[in-house]
Amino acid sequence: MIRSSVSNCPVPIDQQPLNEYEELKASWLFRDCTLNLQEYITTIAWIWGLSWLVAGPVAAASFPPNKYLAHFILCGAAGASVGVVLGLTRLYLGWHYVRDRLYSTTVFYEESGWYDGQTWMKPPEILTRDRLIVTYDIKPILQRLQLTFASLAGLLVIGTIVWHLF
Template identity: 35%
Template sequence: MNESKCPVPREQQPTNEFIELSKSKIFSWPKTKKSLIYILAKFWVGAFLLFLVISSGSVYFKSSLLKYILLSLFSSLSIPLFITIRLYLGWNHIFKRLTSEKVEYEESGWYDGQVWEKPLVLREKEILIASIEVKPILRNLIQILSIISVLALSGILIFQYNIF
C-alpha cells in the first residue's frame, strides 16, 4: 500500500498481516500439506500416549484392552482437531481481510474503529494474493479437518453403539 495515501497503520494492512502470518512458526505449517499432516500426526501420537496414561485409571476399561486403546486413539484426535481449527480460523481471517473491499482498522488502539475503502489496484493485488497463496492453504485445512472429523465421528459411533 502506498503509505502516503493509506491511513491504515502498517501492521494492520492486509498484505502485511499476510506476510507476518506466513512468517509465523505455527501458521507456516499448512503451506505444504505433507508437512502439516506430518506435524499433526506427531501431535496425535503424543496425545495418544497422554490419553493412554489418563485412561489407564479407569476401572471400566481395565476389563477390555481393546476399548481402552480405541478410546485413547479416538479421543486423542481432539488435539490435532483443535490445532487445525485454530490454523483455519487464522488463515480464514486473513483471506477475508485480503478479499474485502474495505479495511477496518484502529488508529490508536482505543477501539476507535475506522473503515478505509481500498483502491481498485490494491484490491486486485490482494485478491490475487488471496486466490494464489491463501485459498490453497484453506482448501488443505478443510480437507484435513474433514478427515479428522470423520475419524472422530466414527470413533464416537463405535462407542455409542458398542460395535466391538
Template identity: 45%
Template sequence: MKPMRESSPQICPVPIDQQPVNEYEALKSAWLYSWGQVDLLSYGKNLTRLALLISFIVSPIASASFSVEKQPVQCGFLIVLGICLLLSLFVLRLMLGWRYVGDRLGAETVTYEESGWYDGQVWRKPLEVQTRDQLILRYQVNPVLQRWQNTLKLLGATMAIDILIWTIFRFLH
C-alpha cells in the same frame, strides 16, 4: 511537485501491522501457521508428530478410564478419539487464523484502529490493492484453507468411524 494519486500506498492510513497483506505475511511466516503451506509429506509429518505428542496426554486419561489389561480395545478407541479431538481443535484454531486473514484480504474495506479499540476506522481499498489482495487470497490463502478443511473432514470421519466401531464392539461384548 506532482500530487499523489489517492490509490498510492504511501497515503494508506491503515497502520502497517493492520494491513491485510502484512497480516498475511506475518501469518505465513509464523511457525505453526506455516504448516498449511509446506509440501504434503512435511504437512503429514508435522501432524503425525503432534498426534504423537497428544497421545502422551490422552493415553493416561484413557488408561484411567479403561483398564489396559482388561479392556485394551476400548482403551485404544478412546485414545484414537482423544487424539483426533485435540488435533481437530488445533487444526480448527489454525484454520480460523487463516480465515480471518483471508476475509480481510477479500474485503473491499479494511477496518482498523489508529491508537486503540475506541477509534475504529474504515478504509476503502483502491482497485490495485483489491486486485493484489484478491490474487493473494485466491492463490495463497484459499489452498491453505482447503488443506485445513480437508484435514478437519478426515479427522471428523476418523472420529465417526472410531465411535461407530466402539459402539458395535460394546454391543458385541
C-alpha cells in the same frame, strides 16, 4: 518480510492486510499449513502423538489396557484427536481472518486504540492484488484444513463403528 502495502495508505503497517498475511505465513504454527502434503501430515501426526500424553492416562484409567486393549486404543485415539481439532481450529480461524481482511473492499483499523477506529477503502489495484492472494494462496490452505477436518470426522465415524464391534 513486513512492508508497506501502499505509500499513501493510512492504515498502520502492522494492521495492513498484506502485512498480516506475511506475518501469519511466517509464524511457526501457521506456516505448517503451507508445507507439502507429507510434511503437513507429519506435523498433524506429531500433534496427535503429543496429545496422547494427556489422552493415554485418561483412557487407561477408564479402560485398563491389560483388560480392554481395543477400547483403550480407541478411547485414547479419540481423546488425542481433541488436541488436533483444537490446533486445526486455531489454524483455520487465523487463516480465515486474514482471508476476510484481504478479500474485503474496506479495511477497518485502529489508529491508537479501540475507541478511534477508521475505515479505509482499498484502491482497485490493491483490491485485485489482495484477491489474487486469497484465490491462489489462502483458499488452498483453507481447503486443506477443511479436508483435514473431514478426514478426522471420517476417522471418528470409523472408530465409533469399530467400538461397537468390540
